[in-house]
Amino acid sequence: MEHFINPKVKQIEISGIRRFFNMVSHYEDVISLTIGQPDFPTPLQVKEAGIQAIRDNQTSYTHNAGMLPLRKAIQQHVKQSYGLHYEAEEEIIVTIGASQALDITLRTIIQPGDEVLLPGPVYPGYEPLIRLAGGTPVFIDTSQDGFKLTGEMIKENITPKTKAVILPYPSNPTGVSLTEEELRGIADVIKEHQLFLLADEIYSELVYDRPHTSIASFPDVRDQVIVINGVSKSHSMTGWRIGYLLAPSWLSRHLLKVHQYNVSCATSISQHAALEALTNGKKDAESMRDAYKERRAFVVRRLKEMNIPFAEPNGAFYVFLNFPLNGKTTFERAVQLVEEAGVALVPGDAFSEYGKGYMRLSYAYSMDTLEKGLQRLQDFISKGD
Numbered sequence: 001m002e003h004f005i006n007p008k009v010k011q012i013e014i015s016g017i018r019r020f021f022n023m024v025s026h027y028e029d030v031i032s033l034t035i036g037q038p039d040f041p042t043p044l045q046v047k048e049a050g051i052q053a054i055r056d057n058q059t060s061y062t063h064n065a066g067m068l069p070l071r072k073a074i075q076q077h078v079k080q081s082y083g084l085h086y087e088a089e090e091e092i093i094v095t096i097g098a099s100q101a102l103d104i105t106l107r108t109i110i111q112p113g114d115e116v117l118l119p120g121p122v123y124p125g126y127e128p129l130i131r132l133a134g135g136t137p138v139f140i141d142t143s144q145d146g147f148k149l150t151g152e153m154i155k156e157n158i159t160p161k162t163k164a165v166i167l168p169y170p171s172n173p174t175g176v177s178l179t180e181e182e183l184r185g186i187a188d189v190i191k192e193h194q195l196f197l198l199a200d201e202i203y204s205e206l207v208y209d210r211p212h213t214s215i216a217s218f219p220d221v222r223d224q225v226i227v228i229n230g231v232s233k234s235h236s237m238t239g240w241r242i243g244y245l246l247a248p249s250w251l252s253r254h255l256l257k258v259h260q261y262n263v264s265c266a267t268s269i270s271q272h273a274a275l276e277a278l279t280n281g282k283k284d285a286e287s288m289r290d291a292y293k294e295r296r297a298f299v300v301r302r303l304k305e306m307n308i309p310f311a312e313p314n315g316a317f318y319v320f321l322n323f324p325l326n327g328k329t330t331f332e333r334a335v336q337l338v339e340e341a342g343v344a345l346v347p348g349d350a351f352s353e354y355g356k357g358y359m360r361l362s363y364a365y366s367m368d369t370l371e372k373g374l375q376r377l378q379d380f381i382s383k384g385d
Contacts, residue, residue, distance in 0.1 A: 012128040016350025020334065024344040031373040032344040033361050036172060036317065038236035040291075042273075043284040046235060049276035053269045060268060064260045066094025066244070067271050073278040074244050082204070082214045084227070090249040093259055094266045094274075098202045098243035101228045103129050104258040105245060106164075109196050110135040114163035119149040121320070121348060121355035123172045123200075135163070141354045147174040147311050147320065151185035155193075164196035167215060170203040170315025173351045173360040175296075177315040180213045187218045190225075199227045202243070203316040205234035205285050208293045212315070216246065223248050226255075233316075234285040235277040242266055242274040292317050295363040295370060302374045306381050317364040320348065322357060330356050341380035343373045 002010075013019075021034050041047075053059075065071065071088040078084040086092050095101040102125070110116065112134035118126055120139035130137045140153050154165055167186065170177040178186075190197050197215065204212040216225040230243030247255060277284070299319055303310055309322040323345075325333050334347040337359075348358030363370055 008132050008134075012131060015124045017124065017346050020331075020344070020346055020350065023335075024338050027338055027342075027344075030338055030342050030344050031369060031376060033363070033365060033370070033373050034344050034346050036233075036362050036364055037238060038233060038288065038317075038364050039366055040236040040288050042237050042240070043235060043277070043281050046237065046273050046277045046281050046284070050240070050269050050273035053272035058268050058272055062265045062268050062271060064265050065092065065256055066266055067268070067275070070094055070271050070275045070278070071244075073275055074246075077278050077282075078214075078227075078229075078246065082212060083217050084214055084246065086246045087249065091247060091252050093245050093247075093252060093256055094271060095230075095243040095245060095259065096263055096266055097232060097241040098200065098228050098230045099125060100259075100263065101230075101243045101245040102126065102198065102200065103132075104255055104262055105198055105226050105228070105247075106130055106133040106135065108251075108255050108258050109164060111163075113161060115159060115161040116164045116166060117154055117157055117162060118166040119147070119168070119171075120353065121147070121173055121351035121358070122166075123168060124350055124352070126166055126168075127352075136161070138162075139352050139354060143354050143358075147171060147176045148178060148182060149186070150182065151187075151189040154186060154189050158189075158193055158195075162193070162195060164198060165190065166198045166200065168200040170201075170207060170212070171318075172203070172316055173318050173346070173348070173355065173358075174311045174320040175313025175316045175318045176311055177207060177212070179210070183213055183215045184218065187215055187221045191221050195224065197221065197225045199225055201227055201229045202233055204229060206289055206292055206317060207315040208289070208296060209314045223250075226251070231274050231277050234288070235274075235281060236288065237270075237273070237277065240267075240270040240273055242270050292363065295365075295367060298367065299361065299363045299370060299374065302378070306378050308381070317362060319361045319363065320355075321345070321359045321361060323348075323359045325357055330358070334359060337377075337380060341376045343376040343380070 348355030
């Protein structure tokens with residue numbers, strides 16, 4: 001019966017991040033610096049809000065777009081944090097994590113044959129969603145430009161089939177972010193060519209050297225931008241599965257149709273927890289960010305001591321290492337690290353072919369774990385294998 005399966009589904013693969021994580025989990029005494037999972041527990045008051053919602057029998061369907069109080073909290077949050085202005089009633093949709101927001105957006109705007117531009121290396125979750133929507137992903141090599149997608153790069157890759165651009169900054173896997181001036185250059189191209197832009201800003205609360213700027217803050221392209229965000233990374237709520245998208249009202253009403261028939265609504269209990277996170281829990285996000293900033297400084301210092309080149313990270317909780325392959329493939333080198341050094345990093349080609357020769361290190365781990373893992377990495381490098 002397998003020949004009846006949708007060919008698009010048969011052609012996509014499980015994420016290379018997860019494949020590698022699952023493989024190394026069978027090894028003993030391995031320090032894994034692979035997964036982008038905050039190591040903090042969900043803040044206590046946020047958990048209590050979820051528990052109270054259960055006690056109060058808040059376990060039924062909500063509005064398809066999400067509880068209005070939560071949408072109003074999102075409205076205030078993005079206004080205060082990023083200067084964005086979206087109407088809670090018509091321009092905000094609460095989703096099952098940022099992943100579902102991406103899925104319904106692509107299924108709303110993409111038609112068979114459309115091309116979607118995205119930077120490479122990049123989080124591997126975009127390509128399958130583009131293909132399932134009938135589109136074609138077009139990767140743009142950013143490895144020679146500090147892993148920053150530019151307006152000029154976009155312009156050079158536009159064809160008559162180009163429908164949208166994905167802008168995922170701060171970046172997974174590189175930790176790189178974009179300045180306001182760099183975003184302005186992208187906005188000018190998007191406006192000129194009338195393209196949609198999906199701004200995946202799930203790491204927007206985790207920036208360290210300057211405030212995050214959203215491309216949706218440029219009024220002349222607001223009508224073309226869909227902002228995707230959530231509480232997974234900012235409040236260590238990955239399992240609660242609450243994301244949200246921001247889009248102009250003319251587009252939101254179409255996005256809501258796809259969302260409605262996909263999931264009806266986000267989980268009511270998780271929505272109550274997210275409401276607490278975005279109102280009374282803003283300090284929690286700040287304390288986690290401060291801890292990540294300290295870890296980033298430690299990791300950066302140790303990598304410089306080892307003379308390992310890397311992209312300078314100013315957001316998220318990743319460092320992308322330019323790792324000597326010594327005649328091996330990136331995957332083989334990552335396996336060698338596990339077997340001989342007892343430390344696991346994600347092979348860079350899990351993030352497209354433009355990640356070959358790199359490794360992603362996640363510092364969403366305790367300082368003790370990072371110290372041990374980086375010492376093992378240094379011992380391995382010192383051997384010259």
